[in-house]
Amino acid sequence: MARIDHVVTSGTFSLDGETHEVDNNVWIVGGAEQCVVIDPAHDASAVWRKVEGRQVLAILLTHGHDDHIRQVQEFRQMVDAPVLIHADDAMLWDDVFPDEAPDGHLAEGDVFRIAGTELHVLHTPGHSPGSVCFHAPSLGEAGEDGEPTGVLFSGDTLFQGGPGATGRSYSDFDTIIESIRTKLLTLPASTVVHTGHGDSTRIGEEAPHLQEWIDRGE
DSSP, X not given: XXXXXXXXXXXXXXXXXXXXXXXXXXXEEEOSSEEEEEOOOSOHHXXXXXXXXXXXXXXXXXXXXXXXXXXXXXXXXXXXXXXXXXXXXXXXXXXXXXXXXXXXXXXXXXXXEETTEEEEEEEOOSSSTTOEEEEETTOXXXXXXXXXXXXXXXXXTEETTEEOOOSSTTOOHHHHHHHIIIIITTSOTTOEEEESXXXXXXXXXXXXXXXXXXXXXX
């Protein structure tokens, strides 16, 4: 059975001429021998230590902002694993790595299988054109019915308290709201949401606030 490991790394995020200090959540999903790594941000060595010698089958990127990807080439060399990102974030990737390409691209409906668990790719544009989330229906603690709650790795699309930031280059508020409404809030309310920054939440805790977010705007 797959387990979820978590490490928080710290660094900077730069876009549109502004730089901010940020803490990022890095998520590792796998078993005793193999795993996948989601967004190995800021500190490749810290993420590598958390892998604990397991074979990394893939490095999965939720989007192309530099705080999520700047260390990915260093980490790729450490673990010898392919780096995958959605093609619609190519311009963000190229801003950081103009002379290097990712190993492949993520797309809606892709499924990654690791330690008896499936990670389903959901394309959720808005924070960036190529933002994706990863849904693992068989992960999470047992619910009242004895079945797992399910887990969503939401990147910067959905946080505790609302959608990810828009108002920057390549982002759009109406688009992120539509992604959340049609792709994420349709998941079971018990689904645990592991975010790209900050605390985790649940779909059921966020869904009642959709209209508040819309009224608030970006």
